Amino acid sequence: xxxxxxxxxxxxxxxxxxLKKDSSGKVIEKPEDLFKRVADNIALADAKYLLKEExxxxxxSPEYFELVKTKQFQGLLRKNKKAKKQLEKTEKEFYNLxxxxxxxxxxxxxxxxxRSLQQLAACFVLPVEDNxxxxxxxxxxxxxxxxxxxxxxxNFSRLRPKNDVIESxxxxxxxPLSFMKIFDAVxxxxxxxxxxxxxLMGILRVDHPDIEEFVTIKARKNVLENFNISVxxxxxxxxxxxxxxxxxxxxxxxQEKVKEESAEKIxxxxxxxxxxxxxxxxxxxxxxxxxxxxxxxxxxxxxxSCGEQPLLPYESANLGSINISNMMKxxxxxxxxxxxxxxxxxHFLDNVIDANNxxxxxxxxxxxxxxKIGLGIMGFADLLIALHIPYNSDEAMQxxxxxxxxxxxxxxxxxxxxGLRRGxxxxxxxxxxxxxxxxxxxxxLSIAPTGTISMIADTSSGIEPxxxxxxxxxxxxxxxxxYYVNKFFETTAKKEGFYSDDLMEHLARGGSIKDRTxxxxxxxxxxVTAPDISPSEHVxxxxxxxxxxxxxx
Numbered sequence: 001x002x003x004x005x006x007x008x009x010x011x012x013x014x015x016x017x018x019l020k021k022d023s024s025g026k027v028i029e030k031p032e033d034l035f036k037r038v039a040d041n042i043a044l045a046d047a048k049y050l051l052k053e054e055x056x057x058x059x060x061s062p063e064y065f066e067l068v069k070t071k072q073f074q075g076l077l078r079k080n081k082k083a084k085k086q087l088e089k090t091e092k093e094f095y096n097l098x099x100x101x102x103x104x105x106x107x108x109x110x111x112x113x114x115r116s117l118q119q120l121a122a123c124f125v126l127p128v129e130d131n132x133x134x135x136x137x138x139x140x141x142x143x144x145x146x147x148x149x150x151x152x153x154x155n156f157s158r159l160r161p162k163n164d165v166i167e168s169x170x171x172x173x174x175x176p177l178s179f180m181k182i183f184d185a186v187x188x189x190x191x192x193x194x195x196x197x198x199x200l201m202g203i204l205r206v207d208h209p210d211i212e213e214f215v216t217i218k219a220r221k222n223v224l225e226n227f228n229i230s231v232x233x234x235x236x237x238x239x240x241x242x243x244x245x246x247x248x249x250x251x252x253x254x255q256e257k258v259k260e261e262s263a264e265k266i267x268x269x270x271x272x273x274x275x276x277x278x279x280x281x282x283x284x285x286x287x288x289x290x291x292x293x294x295x296x297x298x299x300x301x302x303x304x305s306c307g308e309q310p311l312l313p314y315e316s317a318n319l320g321s322i323n324i325s326n327m328m329k330x331x332x333x334x335x336x337x338x339x340x341x342x343x344x345x346x347h348f349l350d351n352v353i354d355a356n357n358x359x360x361x362x363x364x365x366x367x368x369x370x371x372k373i374g375l376g377i378m379g380f381a382d383l384l385i386a387l388h389i390p391y392n393s394d395e396a397m398q399x400x401x402x403x404x405x406x407x408x409x410x411x412x413x414x415x416x417x418x419g420l421r422r423g424x425x426x427x428x429x430x431x432x433x434x435x436x437x438x439x440x441x442x443x444x445l446s447i448a449p450t451g452t453i454s455m456i457a458d459t460s461s462g463i464e465p466x467x468x469x470x471x472x473x474x475x476x477x478x479x480x481x482x483y484y485v486n487k488f489f490e491t492t493a494k495k496e497g498f499y500s501d502d503l504m505e506h507l508a509r510g511g512s513i514k515d516r517t518x519x520x521x522x523x524x525x526x527x528v529t530a531p532d533i534s535p536s537e538h539v540x541x542x543x544x545x546x547x548x549x550x551x552x553x
Contacts, residue, residue, distance in 0.1 A: 004032055004099040007458040009482045014456065018110050032099070034110065039094035041114035042105075044068050045351035046090050049422050050083035051076050065118050065357050093344055102327075102337075103345045104453040105320040108149045109352060118357035119148035120318055121367070122448070123304030123374070127313035128179075130158045130253060135179055139186060142200070144359040146190040150316075151199030151305030156180060157232065160253040161209035175210050177217060180224060187226040199305035203283060205232040206266065209249045209258045215269050218279040228305060230281040231270055241267045281307060291550070293442045294370055296430040308446050308552040309374055314366035317374050317551075318352040319448045320345055323457045324403065325379030325488075328386060333403065339410050342375065346414035349373035350422075350440055371425040374446025374551055375411055377404075379459035381466045385488040391465045391528045392537040400463065401544040404445075408548040411444040412437075446551035458487070463545055463553065465538075467530040470507035483508075489527055498523065 006014070011031065020029035029037075048055065048064055054076045055067070067073050077084050097103045104110070106122035113120055124145050126138045142152045160166075162175030180202050187200055202224070204214045215231060218224055240247040240263035248257045274280060288300045288310045300310040309317050322345060327338045353371050358364035380400065381391060389396050418440035419425075425442050433439060447462055454461040455473075469489045474481040485504065493499035498519050506516065513519045513527055542553055 004035070005101075006031060006456070009484065010456045010458055012480075012482065013452060017452070018107075020115070035095055035098045037114040038105070038110060039091050039098065041118075042109070042348055042351045042355055043087055043090040043094050045354040046087055047073070047077065047083060048354055050086055051080060054080070063357070064354055090347075094348055097341070097344050097348065100326070101323055101457040101459075102341050103320060103322050103348070104457055105348065105352065106318055106448065107452055109318060109320075110453075111149045113355065117148050118355070119145075119150065119359060120352050120356045121316040121358075122150050122319050123309040123311060123317040124150060124152040124359075124363065125302045125304065125311035125313060125315055126152055126154055128154050128156055128158060130160055135159075139183055141360055141363075142183060143186055143190055146187055148359065151201070153201035153203065153302040153304050153311070154183070155203040155205075155232065155302040157203070157205040157208050157301070158252050161251060161258070162213070164209075164251065164253060175213075176204060176208070177210060177213060180227065184224050184226045200227045201303055201305045201307065202227045202229045203232050203302050204229075205252075205285075206234060206237045207248060207250050209251060211249070211261075211266060212269065215266065215280055216273050218277050219273055228281065228307065229279045230283045230303070230307065232285050232301065233282045235286045237263055237266075283307070283310075288552075293433065293550075294427050294431045297369070297427055303552065306449050308376075308448050309372075309443075310552060311372070312366065312370070314360075314362045315370060315372060316358065316363055316367045317372040317443070317446070318349055318356070319374040319376065319446060320349050321376045321378040321448060321450045321453060321462075322407070323379045323459050324377045325382035325386060325459045326457075328383065331387065333383075333399075335406060338403075338406065342407055342410040343414045345375050346373070346411055346441075346444065347418070349375060350415075350418055369425065369427040370442040371440060372443040372551070373441050374448065375407070375444060376447035376450070376462070376549075376553075377407070378450040378454045378457065378462055380463040381460035382486070382488055385466070385486065385527065388492075388526045390526055391541070392533045397541055397544045400541060401547060404545045404548040408445060408550075412439070415439045415441045415444050443551045445549045447545060447549060447553040455482075460486075463541065465528065465530045465533055468507065468510070469513070469527060469529065470504055472508070493523075496520070496523070 014031050014034065015027050019027045019034055022028050047068065058072055108122050109120040112118055126141050128135055128138045138154060145152050156176035156179065159176040159179065160173045162173060164173040166173055183200060204211060214229065218229060237247055244264050246260040247263045249259050249261050250256065251258050270280060270282065283303060285301065289295065292300050298312045300312060303310045311317060322341055327334050350371065350373060353367065358367060384391050384396050389399065416437065416439060419438040422440060424438045425440060427442065428438065431442060450461045460466050466486060469486045472481050472483050490499065500518065503516060503518065507513065514524050546553055
């Protein structure tokens, strides 16, 4: 078993958010217990396939996550020693995978596996149609999802615009933004089960009549604070921008043109407001649907709350991330270790689908039809720092491209192996794989932000550059401040003789190493942080990874 080595900050985060507590709020679980709880729970899903015939003989059995608790199941397991031995092997593999900090699943799996909620996925998309029943059904489902520690995305484009007619009551619509405010208020009260801040994604098509108000809504104070928002961009709109032409705004209720709008005006407004506030983002509808693996099941119109996972209505996905900074050997990436880690991680994430207690039957059915998972990485910036490669260099981008291509090949291979052994995802026959690739999972890869799990793993988040070499975080533990120093930078600075308390204090105050005469020039070139990187360099790095990612980043 791997020995668990956690930073002091990681232990504080686990104690605050993840470990079991008694009724008085006292922590009653050790970090090792958490990983054992999760490993045992997720490994048990193997029994569904190891004891397939025996379980089928039980007749109308309960859902799998309930079945494993029954005496009948435990009896079957005792009788089949080979299956029991295989389960124990898988439990050990999963435990070592997490305690080595080589891989961690998304937070809901760590929160809920082996506990009463047993809702393990992070990503959901719910449909919103133009009637009150659909709107409040989506709100009800979102509330149930929020209490389990997960986030949800919605496309509000089908809702009729503000001041449009409501014939049944001879009145006028309040528009999609008014309903988004209701969703926001409900999420604020639930606060994702008290575990973390609410997380929603709100999307509106660029040709919706209310698009201008949508684009600028978050420039106001205290509005939609639990929402990320994105404009759904179409190819026609982009062509209109390029040609400096107008485009049509369409009433979704009637599908009739309301008016013409300047494409350049809306595009500039999107850019200006995003620069000022961080919102809105954009989602390219034609682009994501060109790569939709199951177009016969529907169009991709929305993503999860952080944007990395486009999903069909009622789909969900569970995510997990490999700590790429742990995949080093003698100054290079250890591709053999990475290969083994990817195989185990795909196995883990596929098991999560079966172990999950979904919030609704609709979500259960749709998720199991496509079995989408999202394996990604974290720690890429730390890997580059450890290898003394500047983040904004051609060498870094080439390394990102090679690494993700390798991960894709291994992830696809692992999913194909599971597909041959366990069966393809049920909607495979309706997919675009053409019968040639019997994957277990319709999507395999997605690079998530890894906000909290990267802090548990004590590494940089996702594929982002590190924003500083010394920094503090004060929001994660509700007022208490956590202090961080990049461990690779600190080790090298001490080894090379330019470490000092004064340098650390300078960096902690937001200063740059480029201002320091005591830092050698080679170090100034290597230790590049986010403010040193141009927008095009950010985009180019994302493109280097996206080339091999079948979902998003």
